[in-house]
Amino acid sequence: MGGMVGIDVGGTFTDLIYSADGQTVSQVLKVPSTPDDPSRAIVDALAAGNIEPSSLDIVLHGTTIATNAVIERKGARCALLTTRGFRDILELGRRDRQRMYGLTGVHHPLVPRQLRAEVDERLDHRGNVITPLDEEGVRAFGMAMKAEEIEAIVVAFLHCYANPAHENRAAEILREISPAWEVVTSSGVIREYYEFERTSTATVQAYLQPLVARYAANLQRRLAAKGFAGETLVMQSNGGLVPLPQLPGRAANIVRSGPAAGVMAAARIAADAGFPHVITGDMGGTSYDVAVLVNGVPRIAETTDLDFRIPLRLPMIDVHTIGAGGGSIAYVDRGGILQVGPRSAGAVPGPVCFGRGGTEPTVADANAVLARINADQPIGLKHLASLDIDGARRAIARLGEQIGLGIEATAEAILAVVNQRMAGRTRLLSVERGHDPRDFALVAFGGAGPLHGAAIMREVGVRTMLLPPNPGVLCAFGCSIADLRYDLSQTVERPVTDLDAAWIADVLRGQRKDGEAQILASGIAAEAITVSHYADMAYVGQIHSLRVPVGGDWSLERMVEAFEAVYRQEYGNTLGAIPTVVVGLKTAVTGVRSKAPAAAAHAVEAYAAKPDRTRQVHFGEWRDTPVYDRRGLRPGATFNGPAIVEQADTTSVIEPGMVAKVDQFGNILVEIV
Numbered sequence: 120m121g122g123m124v125g126i127d128v129g130g131t132f133t134d135l136i137y138s139a140d141g142q143t144v145s146q147v148l149k150v151p152s153t154p155d156d157p158s159r160a161i162v163d164a165l166a167a168g169n170i171e172p173s174s175l176d177i178v179l180h181g182t183t184i185a186t187n188a189v190i191e192r193k194g195a196r197c198a199l200l201t202t203r204g205f206r207d208i209l210e211l212g213r214r215d216r217q218r219m220y221g222l223t224g225v226h227h228p229l230v231p232r233q234l235r236a237e238v239d240e241r242l243d244h245r246g247n248v249i250t251p252l253d254e255e256g257v258r259a260f261g262m263a264m265k266a267e268e269i270e271a272i273v274v275a276f277l278h279c280y281a282n283p284a285h286e287n288r289a290a291e292i293l294r295e296i297s298p299a300w301e302v303v304t305s306s307g308v309i310r311e312y313y314e315f316e317r318t319s320t321a322t323v324q325a326y327l328q329p330l331v332a333r334y335a336a337n338l339q340r341r342l343a344a345k346g347f348a349g350e351t352l353v354m355q356s357n358g359g360l361v362p363l364p365q366l367p368g369r370a371a372n373i374v375r376s377g378p379a380a381g382v383m384a385a386a387r388i389a390a391d392a393g394f395p396h397v398i399t400g401d402m403g404g405t406s407y408d409v410a411v412l413v414n415g416v417p418r419i420a421e422t423t424d425l426d427f428r429i430p431l432r433l434p435m436i437d438v439h440t441i442g443a444g445g446g447s448i449a450y451v452d453r454g455g456i457l458q459v460g461p462r463s464a465g466a467v468p469g470p471v472c473f474g475r476g477g478t479e480p481t482v483a484d485a486n487a488v489l490a491r492i493n494a495d496q497p498i499g500l501k502h503l504a505s506l507d508i509d510g511a512r513r514a515i516a517r518l519g520e521q522i523g524l525g526i527e528a529t530a531e532a533i534l535a536v537v538n539q540r541m542a543g544r545t546r547l548l549s550v551e552r553g554h555d556p557r558d559f560a561l562v563a564f565g566g567a568g569p570l571h572g573a574a575i576m577r578e579v580g581v582r583t584m585l586l587p588p589n590p591g592v593l594c595a596f597g598c599s600i601a602d603l604r605y606d607l608s609q610t611v612e613r614p615v616t617d618l619d620a621a622w623i624a625d626v627l628r629g630q631r632k633d634g635e636a637q638i639l640a641s642g643i644a645a646e647a648i649t650v651s652h653y654a655d656m657a658y659v660g661q662i663h664s665l666r667v668p669v670g671g672d673w674s675l676e677r678m679v680e681a682f683e684a685v686y687r688q689e690y691g692n693t694l695g696a697i698p699t700v701v702v703g704l705k706t707a708v709t710g711v712r713s714k715a716p717a718a719a720a721h722a723v724e725a726y727a728a729k730p731d732r733t734r735q736v737h738f739g740e741w742r743d744t745p746v747y748d749r750r751g752l753r754p755g756a757t758f759n760g761p762a763i764v765e766q767a768d769t770t771s772v773i774e775p776g777m778v779a780k781v782d783q784f785g786n787i788l789v790e791i792v
Contacts, residue, residue: 121176125599131404173346181354181377194326246282261296327370359604380597484511542578564590569771591768603710634708645710
């Protein structure tokens with residue numbers, strides 16, 4: 120196996136993990152991200168590591184380009200063609216409110232009203248034609264759009280999940296009018312009902328497709344210019360990979376690319392260490408992402424809200440994100456209350472201590488002022504000999520004047536606020552969903568995660584925190600261990616008594632063939648192809664369904680029994696003789712790649728670790744605190760907090776009243792005494 124790199128392009132830093140032989144980690148590093156052209160940061164990371172692209176067989180990476188484009192409204196100029204009467208579906212939504220109390224808030228649809236139109240056509244829910252497609256109406260719409268300088272068109276008709284013929288014909292007509300347009304049909308993105316969510320998902324795909332196509336072309340060109348001739352794979356939100364040439368057609372599938380990679384990596388590392396139940400806490404420069412895994416399996420969210428009234432109905436690892444990162448800006452609101460985030464200083468200008476022109480105090484500045492990070496060894500900032508601590512102190516002093524606190528007290532307050540925000544979101548996904556945090560291990564990672572993991576652990580009530588060997592680049596590692604994956608779905612919405620087992624088997628067989636064909640078309644060698652089938656099922660009259668693992672040749676009776684078992688596990692009972700409905704059928708097809716084996720366990724011999732040095736660190740007061748170089752901590756090492764652990768990709772804080780030990784895999788396990 121040749122060289123391999125995993126790269127995660129974040130909002131503030133781009134992380135790289137490199138393996139010269141494809142088996143062991145040779146190097147990890149961080150470089151500043153380049154928001155103007157994210158592909159440039161990938162080349163910068165390779166150059167910073169003196170890695171010759173021509174020596175690599177494969178590049179695997181996660182990216183935030185899709186997420187940022189939606190949040191910042193920097194996607195393509197799109198038009199939308201709908202069934203007559205559904206022009207305003209993107210704005211009507213589910214009649215939800217942006218804020219729970221009051222009627223304030225503004226919705227910014229991805230397609231403005233002047234670029235949305237209707238056409239005569241209608242299908243029923245079985246796919247039968249009620250009103251034929253008005254082809255001349257489609258042509259008239261297309262000719263009108265030629266003057267609007269659009270890049271993409273969404274075609275979303277009612278009930279097209281049951282019969283895509285009208286959408287496909289409309290798309291043909293529009294492509295004839297302008298071959299330059301990216302024409303996206305909603306049935307081509309997702310074959311499910313819920314017309315609002317399906318239309319929104321197709322709109323997200325069209326909004327991102329031209330942008331992602333340019334990104335893929337730029338990345339391919341930059342890597343080729345450096346001599347790279349291998350394969351490039353990109354992380355999807357479902358935890359699987361997609362080849363770069365297929366990326367534009369799956370643009371909506373990479374919205375949560377990086378966070379998904381981190382969850383997959385944390386799951387593998389925690390399982391090897393003996394922790395089946397895991398809470399993942401990924402804190403980077405811009406955001407904090409949290410997920411919960413039970414028995415090593417992350418929850419899959421069928422629908423995710425990217426922004427107010429912009430749902431994405433594609434299978435995604437259920438990762439919750441809040442604006443709480445190292446670059447999150449601290450400020451005093453109109454009520455005189457200290458707040459942190461969600462606004463971030465980002466990569467440019469960055470925190471004040473980065474010396475790039477930032478003027479507002481951030482979480483990173485608070486950590487720097489309290490000496491929790493080493494001012495003389497800036498991580499990922501090779502242009503700096505040391506952090507600008509004096510500048511950070513001045514910025515925090517100005518904030519402190521507004522709330523009547525000194526510099527250190529203000530910095531501590533900033534950390535307390537951001538830690539409470541992250542702990543609150545962590546509780547939302549654990550305690551408030553019926554999980555006991557004491558049964559879980561917290562895997563803290565990201566560039567800032569190990570700095571704050573101990574505080575989150577204490578606030579939430581987790582017993583053990585696991586710090587992986589390279590927590591600062593764990594998302595990049597997750598990209599390197601992922602497999603190819605394609606998800607397929609089809610709405611059924613029929614009582615079990617109206618279905619035939621042979622028909623269900625035929626649908627699942629067709630989904631399997633489609634997924635296997637996509638893996639073969641990718642050109643990526645797979646050691647094996649695995650297939651998982653699911654049925655979304657509910658009782659008659661219920662709105663929400665449960666995902667039930669099924670076999671491709673099961674009888675209807677066996678499917679009902681499986682549904683009742685899942686329902687009983689979820690709710691504690693069943694509803695007896697109430698009829699059961701099959702809402703939809705889904706298949707996940709995975710192409711298993713050749714990859715490095717799991718980490719080898721080393722012999723553990725307990726010993727008291729000796730610090731490399733000490734420095735004054737603020738924990739309520741200035742304390743002489745041991746500082747450990749992680750490279751010198753062998754399996755079996757133990758030490759007490761307060762302590763600082765430094766390494767190339769992050770800094771870890773062990774708070775007072777905690778004890779740390781290194782396990783046989785090189786993870787640091789932290790517990791409260």
